[in-house]
Amino acid sequence: xxxxxxxxxxxxxxxxxxxxxxxxxxxxxxxxxxxxxxxxxxxxxxxxxxxxxxxxxxxxxxxxxxxxxxxxxxxxxxxxxxxxxxxxxxxxxxxxxxxxxxxxxxxxxxxxxxxxxxxxxxxxxxxxxxxxxxxxxxxxxxxxxxxxxxxxxxxxxxxxxxxxxxxxxxxxxxxxxxxxxxxxxxxxxxxxxxxxxxxxxxxxxxxxxxxxxxxxxxxxxxxxxxxxxxxxxxxxxxxxxxxxxxxxxxxxxxxxxxxxxxxxxxxxxxxxxxxxxxxxxxxxxxxxxxxxxxxxxxxxxxxxxxxxxxxxxxx
Amino acid sequence: xxxxxxxxxxxxxxxxxxxxxxxxxxxxxxxxxxxxxxxxxxxxxxxxxxxxxxxxxxxxxxxxxxxxxxxxxxxxxxxxxxxxxxxxxxxxxxxxxxxxxxxxxxxxxxxxxxxxxxxxxxxxxxxxxxxxxxxxxxxxxxxxxxxxxxxxxxxxxxxxxxxxxxxxxxxxxxxxxxxxxxx
Numbered sequence: 001x002x003x004x005x006x007x008x009x010x011x012x013x014x015x016x017x018x019x020x021x022x023x024x025x026x027x028x029x030x031x032x033x034x035x036x037x038x039x040x041x042x043x044x045x046x047x048x049x050x051x052x053x054x055x056x057x058x059x060x061x062x063x064x065x066x067x068x069x070x071x072x073x074x075x076x077x078x079x080x081x082x083x084x085x086x087x088x089x090x091x092x093x094x095x096x097x098x099x100x101x102x103x104x105x106x107x108x109x110x111x112x113x114x115x116x117x118x119x120x121x122x123x124x125x126x127x128x129x130x131x132x133x134x135x136x137x138x139x140x141x142x143x144x145x146x147x148x149x150x151x152x153x154x155x156x157x158x159x160x161x162x163x164x165x166x167x168x169x170x171x172x173x174x175x176x177x178x179x180x181x182x183x184x185x186x187x188x189x190x191x192x193x194x195x196x197x198x199x200x201x202x203x204x205x206x207x208x209x210x211x212x213x214x215x216x217x218x219x220x221x222x223x224x225x226x227x228x229x230x231x232x233x234x235x236x237x238x239x240x241x242x243x244x245x246x247x248x249x250x251x252x253x254x255x256x257x258x259x260x261x262x263x264x265x266x267x268x269x270x271x272x273x274x275x276x277x278x279x280x281x282x283x284x285x286x287x288x289x290x291x292x293x294x295x296x297x298x299x300x301x302x303x304x305x306x307x308x309x310x311x312x313x314x315x
Numbered sequence: 316x317x318x319x320x321x322x323x324x325x326x327x328x329x330x331x332x333x334x335x336x337x338x339x340x341x342x343x344x345x346x347x348x349x350x351x352x353x354x355x356x357x358x359x360x361x362x363x364x365x366x367x368x369x370x371x372x373x374x375x376x377x378x379x380x381x382x383x384x385x386x387x388x389x390x391x392x393x394x395x396x397x398x399x400x401x402x403x404x405x406x407x408x409x410x411x412x413x414x415x416x417x418x419x420x421x422x423x424x425x426x427x428x429x430x431x432x433x434x435x436x437x438x439x440x441x442x443x444x445x446x447x448x449x450x451x452x453x454x455x456x457x458x459x460x461x462x463x464x465x466x467x468x469x470x471x472x473x474x475x476x477x478x479x480x481x482x483x484x485x486x487x488x489x490x491x492x493x494x495x496x497x498x
Contacts, residue, residue, distance in 0.1 A: 014412070018379060022409055025383045029402030033448050036396040045397045052391040056343060063347040135346040135392065136358065140458040141445045144394035145348075172394075180394050187449050208457075267348065 050175040053146050057178035060134040061148055068267065126239070127273040129153060134178065137264040143186035143208055144169075147269060150177045158237040160272040166243045166260030167191075167231060168269065183263040184212050184244070193244060193257075194232035195223060201232055204244065204257060210264070214247065214255040223247055229257050239274055330483045334376045335385070337479065338365040342389045357461040359468035362389055363437060366404055367430055368476040370411050371419060382408050396448045403444055407437035423470070430469050438462045 036043050043049070115122070131147040149155050151174050159171045161181045169189065172182035182189055189206035193214070200221040206212045217223060227247040233240030243260055250256040341361035349358065362385055369377035386401025393400075411433045418429040442458055 014374070022379045022405065025379055026402055026405050026409075029383070029386070029398040029405060032398030033396055033402060033444060034398075036398065036448075043397075045391070048397070049391045049394065052388065056392060059343060060347055063343060064349065067347075067349045133348055136348045139345075139393045139395065140357070140461055141399065141441075141449060142393050142395040146392075146394075182394075 046173060049180070050173055053173070053178045053180060054150065054175035057134060057146065057148055057175070060146065061132070064134055071267075124274055127154075129155070129271045129273060131155075131179075131269050131271055133181075133267055133269060137183065137185075141187075141208065143183040143189070143206060143263065144172065145181050145183065145263075146178050147181055147271070148178055149271065150175045150179050152176050154273055155179045155271060156273070159274075160231075160238045160242055162242065162270045162272065163261035163263075163266045163268075164270075166245065167238070168259075168261050168263035168266055170238060171271065181269070184259060185210060185263055191238065191244075192232045192234040193229050194240070195221075195247065196228045196230060197224075198222065198227065201234070202229075204229065210262070211248070211250070211256040211258055213250060214257060217255065223255055225249055239272065242272075331376055333479065333483050334365065334369040334373070335381045337476075338362050338369075338377075338381075338385045339388055341365045342385065342392060345389070346392045357457060357464060359465040359472070360434070360437075360461060361472065362386075362400075363404065363407070363434065363465070364430075364469055364472050365476065366408055367411060367433055368473055368480075370408050371415055371426060371429065372480060374412065374415065377408075379405060379408065395445075399441065399444050399448060403437055403441040406440050407433055410436055423473075426473070427470055430473075431466055434462060434465055434469075 032045070036045055114120075129149060131149040131153075133145045134148050135146040137143050137145055147161070155171055155174050157171050157174055160167060161169045161171060167184065169181045169183040169186075170191075171179050173180040184191060184204060184206055185208060186206045187208050189204075189212070191204040193202050193204045194200070195202060195214075195217075198221045200218040200223070202214045202217040204212050205215045214223075214229070225246075225248050229244045229247060231238045231240055231242040231244065245257040245259040247255050248258045341364070345358050345361050366377060366382055366385065370382075382404050383401050386399075386404040387397060389400040390397045411429070414429060414432075418425050438458060438461075
């Protein structure tokens with residue numbers, strides 16, 4: 001008893017074994033924290049994280065089911081509440097989208113002809129897989145989510161993960177039955193992007209806030225709010241042209257991107273599986289023809305005005 | 316008779332690991348997508364509530380190695396750097412343990428006040444560790460909101476823990492009594 005008193009406030013920590021264990025475990029935590037600072041996919045604890053994600057995947061799916069049902073129910077009530085208004089808005093969207101569809105088909109046909117003339121390799125058709133997010137965005141420091149598909153379903157690292165209205169991230173780690181998605185908003189996320197309208201390249205850098213920043217913007221270009229940001233495909237991981245968001249001003253003459261899809265709120269996602277491009281030695285069909293890309297660019301078609309997709313998210 | 320003794324021993328062990336398993340379950344609830352509607356409200360830090368509750372009431376059922384494992388489990392599930400929550404929980408629990416004798420036995424309000432202090436210390440620890448580990452300043456606003464929600468939720472959640480603890484104590488007493496009768 002006298003011995004415990006002599007320890008003062010440390011008597012609450014238990015005996016020498018407990019205190020020794022505490023010191024060892026704290027040091028171990030610090031060591032783990034120090035060596036796990038590298039990029040997530042290069043973490044020495046990758047295997048442990050993957051195994052735990054795999055093991056808990058089914059439990060998390062079950063845990064999230066009741067509230068998911070409740071959310072769907074509340075969304076249905078809210079949807080019915082403003083049914084007439086929503087029908088009118090959807091009809092307008094549908095009319096706009098029909099025009100976009102015609103334009104897309106025309107451009108696709110034109111593009112196919114140019115590719116044929118150039119002998120360019122055929123772009124592989126992506127396979128789209130639907131998955132369900134089984135964890136939230138990972139607390140205040142990490143913006144990553146687990147989805148309920150893995151290697152067994154054909155998922156691989158680096159594949160793009162989209163909501164219906166834009167990119168939300170990429171596959172960072174794959175287990176047998178579950179995979180981790182690194183969201184665009186995570187501190188570790190860096191995605192090469194393309195600012196349409198000014199043809200400028202930049203890097204989209206997550207900072208754990210809802211609006212990632214644009215860094216390394218090409219010099220000499222004038223960025224304006226509202227410009228669309230898409231993937232540039234320069235990393236060789238994500239395909240080119242996936243919609244991300246719109247440019248908006250940030251503090252200190254910096255720029256941020258308002259994402260079309262809110263990565264933290266999406267429940268169902270699409271994972272793009274893109275087969276590798278096969279480069280075959282093909283001769284151009286008509287070598288005398290040299291199509292001028294500028295000519296095609298100058299053929300500006302009047303595009304119908306539609307929403308950009310930032311108005312809603314998956315429920 | 317041998318079987319009965321074995322079963323009783325298993326029951327005692329099962330009740331002893333209940334707080335640890337419950338804390339692991341709290342981690343899973345913490346990371347599960349349990350949002351209501353489009354509200355982007357952070358989840359209260361349930362695992363820390365479980366750790367605090369048992370460190371203060373029955374520390375023998377929440378040893379340091381169990382706290383370490385709970386933290387590692389949370390690190391692995393959230394995808395963050397390993398050791399972030401594990402180390403923070405350990406340090407938080409160590410600080411709480413030094414104050415357990417002062418707080419214990421003074422009622423629920425003292426426990427809640429203790430939790431307020433412990434949670435504030437923990438959030439400062441974890442923020443500092445995240446800043447060192449992840450580099451740029453993590454979002455302090457979201458962390459503050461999570462702290463507030465955790466503090467507000469504790470009185471309700473701790474009632475649930477109290478009920479579980481009473482049930483386990485009662486069952487343990489019954490098991491021990493019946494063991495004595497058997498002997």
